Amino acid sequence: MFITYTHVDDIKAPAKKRQVHLYQNRRRKEIKAASTALSKNHAAKPGEADAVSWPSHKFPMALQADLLFEGIILLMWSSFPPSLKQSSHAERDQVFMGIRGAVMSKLHARLSVPQLCSDDFNRGLDDNVEIHCEGLRQMVKLRGGLAANDVQPQTKYSITACVHLIHHNETVMTGLTGEGSAEMMVDLAILRRGLSPKMNMTPNNKIVYPAHPFSPELCKTIATLPKGxxxxALKQVLSVQVIDLLHRLTRTIERGPAEFPKDTSIAVEMMRLSMEPEANIVEKGVILLTFVFARFLSDKATKGSSSPQSMRTDDAIKEPVGRWARFAFGIQKEVDSDFIAWTTFVLWLACEDYGYSEKEQDELVDRLARTQPTMKNKDRLSSVVTKYFFHQSLEQDLDMFWKSLMTKS
Incomplete structure (x- = not known):
């Protein structure tokens, strides 16, 4: 399913390179004329004065659609031998996570290079766009159609070709398909390329740990993090990538407790770094715990709403959460004791969400009470927990956690 890309500058033959540029220029003129006419037609209709102009849109590649991404993983799984398919549930989960990580790294490497000639050139010459759209249509159809699925807007657009907003913010599906769909996809692909930076971007997957003296930019980033x-970061326990991730998550939580799910790129980067073999055990724990915290905070803020929660995500991290709960007190020599206290608080919050019993919650609290009796002082506990990620909406949960500590001898 992956498209083989060729950079324009890598085309050695002058005639071929000229052919590519001529084709792209011709397509831009054709699509610009069609887009302008379409925009004028929409604006001329009563009640649609605020219709979105097509040239203002960027086009995310169809490979980024959740359903198609899932289809790639399932296709890879289908090629595995029968002996592996009959493995246990835990083993299958581990294999799926490995496949997902491999696919994600390949997508990241390919999608982070914007100036690629076949992105627009091949899409205009062959049926790549329509193949992607047809795959999405079939997957949505198997799941009961658009009405029965809360699919992402880009998937709806890829299936129906046209989406525009009218003045009362209702989304109207015009239902164009076939050639119109392919033409519109090519149009937006060309427009997206026009907005791409001229310099190539290459993925930076190598884990880099900061060294003194820190750069001014890194110092500014570190200064935005919670004190803990x-x-x-100043002790060089965290890599530059994890520091940047914590900075982004800090800004997200500052905007509101329910903001975390809106920026899916943070969760994707968390998943990538958590599977990075060069990352140390402390970093992987930080990534897991911050994800669990942000997820709990978001779920608490949106409790009672109709927003769907991913059970697959819960299942995928259930085992790592349990493993960290058993392992956390074993790294006290590598981290500050305050971090262990915050870790216990986060795991105590999340135990119920990830299928752990009250007994296991109680064991976590008991271990903290035995190893750090000073945490029974409420002011001390509050000052420690708030050194890391915390939110005022969790004050009641913190009070319950403190009361649990007080019951321990």
């Missing part, structure tokens, strides 16, 4: 993570 700032101290860990």
């Amino acid at each position: 993570f700032e101290d860990m």
